[in-house]
Amino acid sequence: MMAERQLIIQRAAKEIKSNMYVNLGIGLPTLVANEATADVQHVFYQSENGLLGIGAYPTESAVDADLINAGKETVTAVQGAAYFDSAESFAMIRGGHIDLAILGGMEVSSSGDLANWMIPGKMVKGMGGAMDLVNGAKEVVVIMEHVNKHGESKVKAECTLPLTGRGVVNKLITDLAVFEFTDGKMKLVELLGDATLQEVKDKTEAAFETAWHE
Template sequence: MSAARERIVQRAALEIADGMVVNLGIGLPTRLADAGFGRAGVLLQSENGLLGIGPYPAEEEVDADLINAGKETVTAVAGASYFDSAESFAMIRGGHVDLAILGGMEVSAAGDLANWTVPGKLVKGMGGAMDLVQGAKRTIVIMEHRDRSGASKVKQACTLPLTGRRVVDRLITDLAVFDFPGRGAAPMRLVETLPGVTVEQVRAATEATFEL
């Protein structure tokens, strides 16, 4: 994992509090299972039917039947439970997930999220993200600030198909942390820059307008 992505994961781990049920989206969020956030009673949930995800397995611990939503092999903590997709989505839609940490391809100034389709690639579907952004008590998106071409992924308006409108509570990138008061009802706000990053650097890398 790159240094930039490692910074994002370590910063996102600070959002997890004691006793939370936390859903980890596929991709970068799954690395939080190894982040060592040191909170008591936290249960990591995967919408394919596991509550109590543990760290990634060592080679001798791999169980091909034990996977997360991204089809990666995982471990389970003591007291973990397994269930079908109907039960999993009842948890999500019923408001029993305290925090959803999702990856993103674009986030807009209004807190819109686009994270389920990749231009030019075949995608089987949007997975559980559309349910999570509506059902979780709080949604945090983590992603790199710019794409591979250097363009800002923090947009004034999303150009990719949306996962949800005004659904992001907090955005964490490798440069900064943004909040969306009232889920976009108030202007997007820069609340923190990551170590070594200036406000001017954030402005130069961000298409969206924001307040300090």
């Protein structure tokens, strides 16, 4: 399981380019920053609870309980970081100033719909910034495992869980493949690891095109 997740994280890190303002969602996406290549510079990571310029996770001796990200994890701040209230932070998101949002997903549909904030009947702390990010960020990349723990596809013809947004996903990265969404259509553009096209077809409920001739 960890090998598959590492594959996702490393591929997602390639989406981060120099001089970007980036928001990383709670969970798996927070690990993406650790994989950014050395040639990617001047990237500022933003957190919707009011910090622009998130640094690495702190060592035990450097933990500051007042310095946290949106997932309530303790973080550090890079030189030049800025602090502000959540209203200012969401104005930044809603105003279209975030270049890239990398978010986790529970389900993604063939038309780029995203469900990632709740499972009915289970406790939910809140939707966080997801609904604002999928509508305000210039590009939305979703990362998740291709199938759930029961082996069922999470890449759906239609999402069955409550939606975060309709047609909001620009790119989906799973442990098997990379898909792009354009004009409501889903296209397979890359296979990851040892995955084959047939395996992706077998594990994908959604209909999709391929970027190459079969």
